[in-house]
Amino acid sequence: MPTVVIASPKGGAGKSTTAVLLGTELAHAGAKVVMMDCDPNQSLTLWADRGPLPDRISILSSVSESDIVKTIKRHDTDGQIVIVDLEGVASRLVSRAISQADLVITPMRATTLDATIGVRALQLISEEEEALDRKIPHAVVFTMTKAIKSKQHSGIAGSLAEQGVDLINPPLMERAAFSALFEFGGDLHTMPAQGNMEGAIENAAQFAQAVYQRLAGEAAE
Amino acid sequence: MTDKPFNIDLSRLKTREKDRSAQAVEKTDRAGEELGFVAREPQKKRGRKPSPRTGQVHAKVMPGISEEIANEARRRGVQQGVIIEEAWKLYKNKSGI
Numbered sequence: 645m646p647t648v649v650i651a652s653p654k655g656g657a658g659k660s661t662t663a664v665l666l667g668t669e670l671a672h673a674g675a676k677v678v679m680m681d682c683d684p685n686q687s688l689t690l691w692a693d694r695g696p697l698p699d700r701i702s703i704l705s706s707v708s709e710s711d712i713v714k715t716i717k718r719h720d721t722d723g724q725i726v727i728v729d730l731e732g733v734a735s736r737l738v739s740r741a742i743s744q745a746d747l748v749i750t751p752m753r754a755t756t757l758d759a760t761i762g763v764r765a766l767q768l769i770s771e772e773e774e775a776l777d778r779k780i781p782h783a784v785v786f787t788m789t790k791a792i793k794s795k796q797h798s799g800i801a802g803s804l805a806e807q808g809v810d811l812i813n814p815p816l817m818e819r820a821a822f823s824a825l826f827e828f829g830g831d832l833h834t835m836p837a838q839g840n841m842e843g844a845i846e847n848a849a850q851f852a853q854a855v856y857q858r859l860a861g862e863a864a865e
Numbered sequence: 866m867t868d869k870p871f872n873i874d875l876s877r878l879k880t881r882e883k884d885r886s887a888q889a890v891e892k893t894d895r896a897g898e899e900l901g902f903v904a905r906e907p908q909k910k911r912g913r914k915p916s917p918r919t920g921q922v923h924a925k926v927m928p929g930i931s932e933e934i935a936n937e938a939r940r941r942g943v944q945q946g947v948i949i950e951e952a953w954k955l956y957k958n959k960s961g962i
Binding site: 645674675708713717723733734736738740742744746764767768775776853859860 | 879890
């Protein structure tokens with residue numbers, strides 16, 4: 645089954661939150677998910693240690709540059725979705741993980757700084773597509789967005805869309821429940837209510853569904 | 866809102882064939898390096914590991930003996946200290962030390 649790589653060389657873009665939301669929502673919808681923590685800060689591992697892992701999720705910690713390709717190969721089998729959470733730096737680990745992706749998601753806050761640095765991941769994907777002679781599907785998701793879209797957000801989204809970048813809709817909004825995942829562990833369905841819980845669950849589920857549609861669509865090609 | 870807002874059809878999710886050869890990894894590394902995606906993990910120390918033999922004996926022996934010890938060590942591909950250690954072991958066994 646597909647490998648989804650969450651990549652951006654920008655720290656604090658929301659990679660680990662995106663990975664946890666995607667993994668837990670896909671598992672909640674019935675998929676078996678393997679989550680790989682390739683971030684030296686071990687955000688996914690911290691999340692996993694906070695509470696019982698949701699059903700159908702397993703986690704692999706401390707996957708490094710030298711073993712990323714073979715670790716993905718070992719788990720990239722029919723029957724489970726692999727989600728790779730990467731470190732927020734430009735490293736060889738990132739480029740190797742991207743080479744193994746069926747879909748690369750670049751989380752990006754709707755700021756000029758995030759967009760400028762995040763675009764480097766898109767450039768890398770393009771270079772790897774050429775080097776490996778293989779299409780690497782990729783998409784951008786805006787993270788920590790507000791209910792009212794800023795001019796900056798609209799401008800960046802418009803610019804990316806003009807360049808043909810696939811933007812995942814809905815973006816992941818700034819939600820107390822999303823950040824609380826790293827306090828309580830588990831998923832949105834089991835944690836104590838945080839803010840507008842129903843809105844958070846709906847946002848995460850719609851995001852996961854949008855990713856699933858891309859994976860299913862690509863697989864059907 | 867239902868508890869399970871969408872269903873996953875697992876049969877629609879298939880893995881794609883990816884090139885995992887050493888050549889493909891090399892091409893990936895090269896493509897990344899051009900954009901500043903370089904190796905950032907600490908590299909392993911190069912070269913020979915330090916010997917655990919840190920003790921030292923200060924022995925003068927007859928010229929022929931030193932040559933024989935050196936030749937035997939070279940023949941076996943070990944340090945001269947290994948020969949001395951073995952000799953000491955034999956001496957201890959013989960002497961009951």
